[in-house]
Amino acid sequence: ISLLSGNVVPSSKDGIYLSRHIGLRSGIPENVGALTVNRLCGSGFQALINAAHQIKLGESKLIVAGGTENMTQTPFAVRNVRFGTALGMKYETTVGCDPTIMGIGPAPAIRQVLAHTGLKIDDIDIFEVNEAFAPQALAVQRELGIPMDKLNMNGGAIALGHPLGASGARISVHLAHELKRRNAKYAIGSACIGGGQGVAVLFENVH
Incomplete structure (x- = not known):
């Protein structure tokens, strides 16, 4: 352990x-x-x-x-979350990109995930691209052709916040619950990273 x-x-x-x-x-x-x-x-x-x-x-x-991240020094509590969802991490990758357009990082990362697994955009049921800022997420959506009805379904970082070190974990848990709730198969979580990088993770509902 x-x-x-x-x-x-x-x-x-x-x-x-x-x-x-x-x-x-x-x-x-x-x-x-x-x-x-x-x-x-x-x-x-x-x-x-x-x-x-x-x-x-x-x-x-x-x-x-x-x-975890404490960007405001304000304590928050999340109650009644002591339960789990079986989830398979199918594939993950981190890539580099031009630092002057670091926000586009999720696009090449997601492309690499799809290329490695043989999946296509249409095969993915749910996408969550961390909204570093609004145009950034829209640029990724347009670059990849992600259907808007599959993207950040219940609100992304603009609505929920972006605590730097915790956002990836928050997105992963969110996707796990959405896969279970919708009885869906695949979800991809992704984020741009300062300095010109992108990370993407493919999750599979194993039930």
């Missing part, structure tokens, strides 16, 4: 090595190691990707993975 957490700006008083604090305060045994990962806006995704890799390699059987 291990703990992985995405975090970008360790602004809270216990922000130094935040993942270790998360483990200790949530009751995870003291002998369980912790790791904080930082890939800017893709940090929450990267924590899940690293966790999937460790399990696939047989290095771990159980990993607690997610993301």
Whole structure:
């Protein structure tokens, strides 16, 4: 067992090595190691990707993975979420792009996911592209031809917020619940990353 957490700006008083604090305060045994990962806006995704890799390699059987960010120093609580959804991480990738148009990063990342898996845009039931800002998400949508009725179905980062290190984890959980609720097969979560990168993850409903 291990703990992985995405975090970008360790602004809270216990922000130094935040993942270790998360483990200790949530009751995870003291002998369980912790790791904080930082890939800017893709940090929450990267924590899940690293966790999937460790399990696939047989290095771990159980990993607690997610993301956290305290950009306003205001505490929030999410209640009654102690349940799970079986979900398969089918494929994931991180790519680079021109830093002057970093917002387009999800487009080449999603293209690479589709090329590797042999899927097409029409095969994907749900897309969530993190809205770093409104024109950015629309540019990705137009570049790939994503149907608007499949994109950010229940609101994206403009409506829900973009806590840098936690957004990837939030999107992943959101997609897991939407796949289950709609009894759909495939979903892709994606985000642009500062410095000219893009991350995309393909999720499959295993039921």
